[in-house]
Amino acid sequence: MEVNSSGLESFKQVYKEVFPVIMRVAYHVTYNMDASEDICQEAFIRFFDRGLIFPSVDEAKYWLIRVTKNLSINYVKRKGREKVAVDKIKKQPLPSVKTGEETVIGNETCELVRNAIQQLPEKLRAVLVLKEYSDLNYKEIANILNITESNVKVRVHRAKQQLEKLLDQEGIYVL
Amino acid sequence: MCFDDQVLSTYIDGELAEPWKTQVEEHLLHCATCKSRYDQLQDLETDIKAARLREDEFSVQRERVWQYLEKHCVSAVKEKVIEKRFTFKAPVVFAAAAAVVIIFAAGIFFTARVKSPVIPEIPVISSENKGTASNTLIPVVATDASPTERSMRDLTIEEILQLLDERGFEVDLRLKSVEPLKVNSPVIRSNLMNSVPEISEDAVLKGVDAIPVMTLESADTVDAELEADASDAADSDADAEEVTEEVTEEVTEEVTEEESVSEEEVPAVEDEPEAPVSEDSEAL
Numbered sequence: 001m002e003v004n005s006s007g008l009e010s011f012k013q014v015y016k017e018v019f020p021v022i023m024r025v026a027y028h029v030t031y032n033m034d035a036s037e038d039i040c041q042e043a044f045i046r047f048f049d050r051g052l053i054f055p056s057v058d059e060a061k062y063w064l065i066r067v068t069k070n071l072s073i074n075y076v077k078r079k080g081r082e083k084v085a086v087d088k089i090k091k092q093p094l095p096s097v098k099t100g101e102e103t104v105i106g107n108e109t110c111e112l113v114r115n116a117i118q119q120l121p122e123k124l125r126a127v128l129v130l131k132e133y134s135d136l137n138y139k140e141i142a143n144i145l146n147i148t149e150s151n152v153k154v155r156v157h158r159a160k161q162q163l164e165k166l167l168d169q170e171g172i173y174v175l
Numbered sequence: 176m177c178f179d180d181q182v183l184s185t186y187i188d189g190e191l192a193e194p195w196k197t198q199v200e201e202h203l204l205h206c207a208t209c210k211s212r213y214d215q216l217q218d219l220e221t222d223i224k225a226a227r228l229r230e231d232e233f234s235v236q237r238e239r240v241w242q243y244l245e246k247h248c249v250s251a252v253k254e255k256v257i258e259k260r261f262t263f264k265a266p267v268v269f270a271a272a273a274a275v276v277i278i279f280a281a282g283i284f285f286t287a288r289v290k291s292p293v294i295p296e297i298p299v300i301s302s303e304n305k306g307t308a309s310n311t312l313i314p315v316v317a318t319d320a321s322p323t324e325r326s327m328r329d330l331t332i333e334e335i336l337q338l339l340d341e342r343g344f345e346v347d348l349r350l351k352s353v354e355p356l357k358v359n360s361p362v363i364r365s366n367l368m369n370s371v372p373e374i375s376e377d378a379v380l381k382g383v384d385a386i387p388v389m390t391l392e393s394a395d396t397v398d399a400e401l402e403a404d405a406s407d408a409a410d411s412d413a414d415a416e417e418v419t420e421e422v423t424e425e426v427t428e429e430v431t432e433e434e435s436v437s438e439e440e441v442p443a444v445e446d447e448p449e450a451p452v453s454e455d456s457e458a459l
Contacts, residue, residue: 011248019241037236041244114226133227137190153185160184
C-alpha cells in the first residue's frame, strides 16, 4: 500500500504502527521521556510536512526511524556537551541520569541494563537499540544506517560485549 | 572446533545463515564450553529485551503527541483543502481581472458604436423657411451640423415621424389653423385629416385649447419647432396664416393682455372720474 506522509488516512495508520517503534528508539538512545516525546513529535511533523510518498508502511517506518535516530543522537551529543560545560563550572561529579520513569519501573536489572546501554558509544548504541528494540533484522538496520550488513553484525556483537562488561562491573550481571 | 562469540551472537540474533546455523546447533549439543558461553549471551539477550520500553510506559506520550499532531498537522491539512478550493494564485487572479476589464471595455466600445448614431439622427430642428410659401409642408433643417448624416432638410415629415417613432418618442402631432388646411402631404392626409376640425375666427380669441396645434413633443434632447406655412388659408385671416406653436403662444399672450388692460381701465376710470374731465376741460 502506497503511503502519502501528508495523507490523513495513511498518516494515522503510520502513526499507529510506527510510534511505538520510534518512541523506543528515541528513549533507548536518550533515556529521557520528555526528550523522546519531543523527538517523536518532531519526527512525525517532519514526516507530515515533507509530503513524501513511500511504497509501503515499512519504508515510511525506516524513514521515521532514521530521522528519530539522528534526532536522538543529536540530543545526546548536545546534552553531553552541556553536561561537560556544567561539570566544568560546578566541578562536581556526573549526576545520575536516571529519569522519573526509570524510578517508577522499579526493576533493578532493567534499570541496570538501561544505564549500561546509556554508556555505550553512540555508534554501538544506535545499532543495538535498533536491533533489540525496533524488531529489525540486520538488513533493515543496514538500510537505515546506510552501512553493510556485516558491519551491522559486528557492531551489534561489540555492543553486546561492551554491555556485558558494563553489567559485570556493576556486579549485577552474574549467572 | 568451537565458535567464537561473534558467531554465537549472530546465531542468537537469528541471523546466522545455513549451513553454519545447523553446525552451531549440533556443536552446542556436544560442547559444554560453547553451551555455557551461549547461555551467558542468551541471558544477556534476555536482560536486554527485558529493559525494552513497554507500551504502558509511553501511552501518555503516544496520546499527547497524537493530539498535538492532529491539532497542528491534520487540522491544518483540512484548512489547506478549504483554502485550495477558494483561493487562486496571483497570475490567475490577474488574468481573470484582465479578462473582466477587456470584456467590459469591449462591451462599452461596441455598445457605443451601435448607439452613437442615434444622437445625430435626432438633431435640433429649426425653421429656416419661415414665411416662404411652398408646397413643402414642413421644411426642417438639422442645426446639428453632423457632416455624416443627412440633414433634416432631406427628410420628409413622414420619415421624421417614423424616425422618432422608431426611437421610442411619443409624437403628438396637432394642426392649428382657423380654416381647414389643404394638405398635400400624404402623411397629414392619411393620419390627421379626419381629426382636423374646422376652426372659426373666434377660436383664436377664445384660447389655445380650441386651436389645434401641430407640435412634436419628444424628449429634452429634441427641440423641434415645426412651422407649417398654410399659404392656402391666407385669404381667410392673416392671424391664421401661420400654424405654429409660437404664434399660438403669442396670440394667447395678446388675448390675455387685452383682457387685463380692459379690466384695469374700467375701474381706473370709475375711481378717478375727475381727472379725465379736467384734462378734457383744459384741452377744451
